[in-house]
Amino acid sequence: MxxxxxxxxxxxxxxxxxxxxxxxxxxxxxxxxxxxxxxxxxxxxxxxxxxxxxxxxxxxxxxxxxxxxxxxxxxxxxxxxxxxxxxxxxxxxxxxxxxxxxxxxxxxxxxxxxxxxxxxxxxxxxEPLGEAVPAGSPGGLADALRVILVEELGVCRSVRVEEAGGVVKVRMQGVAGGLREYAGYPVNPAVLILLAAVAGVTGTGAVVLVDGKEVPGGVEVSLRVEKPVEAG
Structure with a gap:
């Protein structure tokens, strides 16, 4: 529901x-x-x-x-x-x-x-997807994305998250067939849902797409979570 x-x-x-x-x-x-x-x-x-x-x-x-x-x-x-x-x-x-x-x-x-x-x-x-998790929580982001993307929305079958150098790399394996066909669109539903989920889970700042590419059986997306620039 x-x-x-x-x-x-x-x-x-x-x-x-x-x-x-x-x-x-x-x-x-x-x-x-x-x-x-x-x-x-x-x-x-x-x-x-x-x-x-x-x-x-x-x-x-x-x-x-x-x-x-x-x-x-x-x-x-x-x-x-x-x-x-x-x-x-x-x-x-x-x-x-x-x-x-x-x-x-x-x-x-x-x-x-x-x-x-x-x-x-x-x-x-x-609307934000999921609840914000405290920064530094062991497995916090990965677990939250797994609940949102796999269990609740069925975007993919599995999620793997790696964080290094200020960049979050998310691999969504087994992306739903109805979403895979939009991989070539600028408006890629799977990527936009991921952005919304990470923004909601991290709670603050902006989430910027760094890179995204198709991999065997899924998609790999690199994101940067940062403090948003204030309105000028």
Whole structure:
């Protein structure tokens, strides 16, 4: 049921961010961006509604509209010249923003589309996944990610975490088939869910994607957990 609630919140968050994006498109007269925003609004709404449906129909609907959302968000990023921007997760105290920007992650990022540090950004609000664990807890991050990604959301079959030199390397083995096909998208659901989970579990700061690559049977993602740049 907790995973179901997370899907509902994710759908509502996507719909809210896309609504802001649609308002921005109307103000600027960008019809291409408006169309992508409308698609994202519909996708977010369907995700929220489908999360309350019986399990099997819900899975089919989520698979279909995840593709729709990934394609729509990719179009938005292309329009904003952010296809090569690496996503980050900013923890704003009880709320996580998944942001695509070429500037540094900052607390000044708000849901939707905006500008900061000389770069546009596209930010999606999501609820934190999991509970924050005390820094330095033995196995704290690895255990928390295992519960969220494997037991609750079923993103993958297993998780391995290594920390060295300020970089957290996460290997997700056996990524769910419905998510693997989006590995080539800038909006990769498995990676974005991981960012949100790490941001929620670490409790403070920003989580920045350093690198991500496919490995046999899964995906390996390198992240950096850092204090976010304050709004300027």
């Amino acid at each position: 907790k995973a179901l609630n997370n899907l509902t919140l994710l759908g509502l968050g996507v719909a809210a961010a896309a609504s802001l994006l649609a308002a921005y498109a109307l103000l600027t007269g960008d019809t291409g961006l408006l169309g992508a925003a409308a698609s994202a609004v519909m996708a977010g709404g369907v995700v929220a509604v489908a999360s309350t449906a019986p399990a099997e129909p819900s899975q089919q609907a989520l698979h279909y509209y995840t593709g729709m959302l990934a394609a729509g968000s990719t179009a938005v990023l292309e329009d904003l010249d952010l296809l090569d921007a690496k996503p980050c997760a900013v923890n704003k105290g009880g709320r996580i923003l998944i942001a695509f920007t070429k500037a540094a992650c900052t607390q000044g990022v708000d849901p939707g589309v905006g500008f900061h540090g000389g770069s546009p950004y596209y930010a999606i609000p999501v």
